[in-house]
Amino acid sequence: MTPTHDNAVDRRQAGTAPGEPGGREPRAQRPEPAEPTPAAAATVDEPSLPRRIRRPGDAIRFAASVAGVAGVLLLVNIAQGTTQGLQTDIREGTERAPHVLLGLATLVSSFGVLAVPVAFAVERLLRREGLRVAVGLLAAVIAFALTVLLDGWEIPAAPGGVLDSLIWGGSRTAPLHTDITPVIAFVTAVGTAGRPRWQAAIWTMIGLAALTGLTAQYASVSALAATYFLGRAIGYGTLYAVGAPNPRPPGAAVLAALGRLGLRPVRARRLPDRDDVRRYGVAVEDGRRLGDPPHPDAEWRLEVTVLDRDQQTAGMLYRVWRLVRLRDRSTRRAVRSLRRSLEQESLMAYALHAAGARTPQLLGTCEVGTEAALLAYEHVPGRTLDALDDAELTDEFLTDLWRQFGLMQEARLAHRRLEQGSVLRDDSGAAWIVDLRAGETAANDLLLRLDLAQLLTTLALRVGAERSVGTAAAVLGARALAGAVPLLQPVALNRGTRAALRHDRELLTRIREQILRLEPETEAAPVRLERFRPSTIVSIVALTIAAYIVFPQLSDVDVGGLVANAHWWWVLVGIAGAAASYLAAAWMLMGFVPERLPLVRTVLVQLAASFVKLVAPAAVTGVALNTRYLQRAGVRPGPAVASVSASQLIGLAMHVLLLVLFGFVTGSTGTATENLAPSRMIVIVLLAVAVAAGAAAMVPPIRRLAADRLRSMFSGVLPRLADVLQSPRKLITGFGGTLLLTASFVLCLDASIRAFGGELAWTSVVVVFLTANALGSAAPTPGGLGAVEGALSVGLTISGLPAETATSAVLLFRLLTFWLPVLPGWGAFAYLQRKEII
Template sequence: MVLVVEPLLPQRLRRPSDALRFLATLLGLIAVVLLALVAKQTLNGLEADVEEGAKRAPDLLITVSTFLGGALVLAIPVAFAVERVLHRDGLRVAEGLIAAIMGMVVSFFLSEWLISTGPEDIRQLLTGGRHDVEPVSALLTSVIAYVTAVRISRRPTWRAVMWTAVALNIFALYTGTSITLPGAVVTILLGMAVGYATLYSVGSPNTRPPGSAVVAALRRLGQSPVKARRIEDDAQGSRRYAVGLADGHRLDVTVLDRDRQVAGLLYRLWRRLRLHTETRRRAIRSLRAELEREALMAYAAQAAGVSTPSLIGTSEIGTDAALLAYEHIPTTALEDVPDEEIDDELLSRIWRQIQLLQAKRLAHRRLTGDSIHLDASRQVVLMDARSGEIAAGDLLLRLDLAQLLTYLALRVGAERSVRAAAEVLGPNALAAALPLLQRIALTRETRSALAKHKDLLSAIRDQIVRLEPEVEVEEVQLERFRPSALFAIIGGALAAYFLLTGLGRVNPADIVAKAHWGWTGAALAAAATTYLAAALMLMGFVPEKLPLGRTVLAQFAGSFVKLVAPAVVGGVAINTRFLQKRGIPPGQAVASVGASQLIGLVFHVLLLLFFAYVTGSSTAPSFTPSRGLLVALLGLALLVLAVLGIAPIRRIVVKRTRSLFSGVVPRLLDVLQSPRKILQASSGTLLLTLAFVACLDASVRAFGGELNYAAVAVVFLAGNAIGSAAPTPGGLGAVEASLILGLTLSGLPSEVATSAVLLFRLLTFWLPVLPGWAAFTYLQRHEAL
């Protein structure tokens, strides 16, 4: 047992990344509103063009978007909440609900303020002048705030599905004139801002590993720690530990925490934008990149012969931290050494270390009093190599010289600082650094100290010129722009935008290209598509790779087997046998086919409900709930969360649903690991049903029948479900009777309905028998069945 002395880590942290995201989102929101107000005429024209284009969208597309967008935008957050609660992550869901409630409150008061007393221009911008349009959608703001606060962006599949639902909902609202384009953008940005503000306000769970995890990581490096003590953080805010080893030696351990990687981001971005520094460093650095950078710089400095603590090893600590273990050298920082103790010999030792760095083109980039140390024999030891760069360019090397010249001049005067450097590096090297003796080139600490010594940089320049009077100083412009020029840049950009967009708009000509096929040919093509869709569906539910060609042939073989077996049984038997021949164990093969059947059933029911809903509506209704309903839904979510948070009730729910996680569900979870498989499975399942509906619809039109596509879909989905339950081969007799009855009840003459169903069954049941027999024989001959 190793004793680790450190303060208790807080349970929750306010992450700088959340504050930065909130700030960035807020700035984006302001920028969108300002640009929209400046380019009002252009935006009105764009709005009119988009509105005109939306009116030409097919009614079916609008109806599908309305239903799916409105339903999924509510169902997906609920499903994610249930999934998190079952994984005992209910606290995250609670944070999301707080953000959703705050989003609803903010959007409500903002909308009421804009409608009643807000600026007329902004109200016109967000409502389009229509009194029945909310300036900010309460539903979307709440949903976006929720998904932001639960960090759904870290789950790629959930994120893709959620944003697809949001896009569909916005499209439905826009085509129904319930929202404007600026209103949609403002709503999304406002929801994200509320979500990030909630995360920063309530804090996030502290994922920083404690000292015991640091000790465990050191053991994996082959070390034998016996005690550890937290010491003062370094200049970048990273944790440091003094670790005692069993052999009496000590290690200095630096811990890089993932949540600290964005600390100081705004300052780094500002310096990167404002200055020419010839750097390859990224302003936003990942944990892995930061670890590799510091380790590489430490090894390079050791190889160059520079006196630095030896890097013993590096290691990740879980997924949220990493450590670097250095040998301990008892030292004293130069900033703690009195000025009168800094003699010429010490100055020479410092410059000799810099000479070694410069010879190997290593830039330290932080040569200050806290990074230059002295050991017990007053030898110089350079610390804090994390900010450095290897293979540095001339500019960075000269910046190091200018920084150290200035720092040492602050301590011992310009004359001694320059003389000591010239004795080691030579006057020519100092002359090269002469143009870089600018305040903007120095570190923040050095710039602050120069405020009390305004003439110091001039004194350093004078000393260098005395050493090298004939030097030709080439001016180096480090600043890209001065802060005073920032407003001019923004104003010029806005003016240019306004000018360019005001020159005119080009409206592309409407291109309407509709291919007119014979309805029988269209029905045949749709019938053929069902076999490709069935193959994609099966391939999507099998994590192993399947060949597309043979999988399609297996589906054709299933059409032959349907002659002697019920529709569902024949297809299941063929697909299961096909998977076993591909080397998949029997249990997994059955589970894969069962998973495809289960999801197919779910799609079947959902599509039946959807098309039934569409058929009963003459227009595309708005599926957006009222604010009262939204409040009720949020209250219900809180209630469900509280109930599932009670351990006895949660155990009952888990016990009842555990059976689902045997066989089929684990196979589904394997599929969910691959977004490509998810897309393949869902698209195949959906395409299979839609192709059958298209075949029946084309068969109806082939005989002059006119029936709404949604009505045909309801007839097929209901009739096929009834027919599949029949014990006859392929549902023979039951499918025909149910389809004819459904089409007749939908308003088709009985003769047209009968002819259409017979053509449909000829194309989907009888005609594929011969190619199905050929496929069955081929697969058997090649031992694929």
């Protein structure tokens, strides 16, 4: 007899939850092979499973092995003394070891390192796993060829310190070992999981071979480590490229597992996967006896979720990134075992059902062989939110959904994935919570508020911010919604929701506004969820590259001699040029704003931008800070953005015109700077930019993104420019400030060059500055760090300036224009904030 829902509840309450220590093993985990199951006569409608699959875990292990090789090379490069000392200690230790044992180990390893893998291959062939052995042989061949190739390349190409650490005794052997690497690659590709005896025998032989190399002093520890990681990388890379045999159990095995739970499946069909998780709809027949033929009118009663072991690593890198980046104090793990995933979803299903929330009842769990596990839920006829029409999203349905959500919140259960696929509307119009894989029990306040922000956004994407907030407030109350306001930011939402928000960037703002209307005293400042921003990583990489470029140049520079012989009056001229740039930037902004702005305050705003640009790209900080300043000065948001965009547009046009003009003048002169930026080079650069822009425009996502950015940046610019053109004074101020800004920086750069005894034609200095400034504005690093220094150093050197003079001039120029203004910029920023000017 098929168990009813009540019987299933009684059975669950009588035992303990799966994995609970000290409790009786639940029925879901007890096999009952005593009598045949009806699954033998059941039918499964599903497409054929692929014979081979590419497992995400193999790709991750390949990347980790490659990182291991790079780590070994880096370690021997920066810790040569340590590695050589370790080798010396090993040599001295092996000299005291009994020679009989060492000789025996050498004899056994020389024979067994190849014999044992061959025997393992024969055993696999006898078990009809020839394709797996063939993949292993392919990996071994690739490993052998690559090892020989690297040995021939690395000896002449590797730095002396690295080479000395990889080999023993200078030149006695190759850095990598062709006898071990293919064996490691073969074993990795074939796989020894589940065969502990073979695994122990093979790795014992590999370990003895490594020990023999150390005792005979023809292998070093670092070389053996590099050999191990390289063999692993080749094995996993080959396995991922070719594909591994599919270990996923078919639908017939799933139905057989259901039979062991006491359920009587008649037929099943494969449902669409949900985030790479297999699902089956299963029909069972009440009152059907064992051995009875299937009845064609059996009803769909179960929805079975199958967790495949190879899918547990899918999305691991993204989960690691989120765990490292966000401050959500989550108990989630980036790497989840099959057992943990099964227990996590089971516990969440039981807890949600006990809380009284409407969710499909979990009838049982069971392992399906060694590579999968299943969860059998009652089938709820209905459709998920993403499949519903707008007319079906009534206020009654939304209110019922918020009631179910309120029960979750009261029980301190966090769903973590409240997207459209996690909400179901049954045939009667009731709301159900499904897809509990990522749920957490005993959730903290932050996780509960994150769930609230996620569901508010999910519903607002379908019904709008007003209905989403209104129906939620009717159930939860306005005060409860206020807790979600600081978390209404893209980084707090799921990946699919963030992608949907790209089509409606103002949705989160509208949700906040609706909540603030209900609860005006709400704290609206966003909660800092990120430990660091992606731009921080970009900045670190850029600074590393810049240091790699600049520091080698500094090693050849006699800084003391240059400073002793520097002309300090030119440093004062450079300071004057840097100071004039802030006045020029203020005039540039004031010229494109029809409203009257005080000069001193505007100059202070430009000075404050020198502090803010430490944490964001220069182009972004200037626009954001000036826009906020104009709004605080009484300019409406639309005209404020248009005014700043107009000044930026004119500045960009002036920059390009000056670059072309001075590039032509520089290429037309007979000075020694002809090879810096001749007119032919300018044409090539412009054509290259045009081709790159055209290629980018052919990609629809990039084209739409660029169009949206340009539209939002320059909407209303032309009317704003028309207002400015009516005032000649404003026109002169704006264009004069634009030209003065470039002239100030050129004066500072030229003075920095002359301060160290260098001299260049002023046209060359203009071209070098304009080129470097363009690269700095495009670089996604604070103040263009890395890009500006590199471009200036290369440009001045090409112009004919000695490398040490060019490097010193660039450092002085950046000191005057970027680093020294930071402290006064911070003071200006604090003052303006205190006065509520920005």
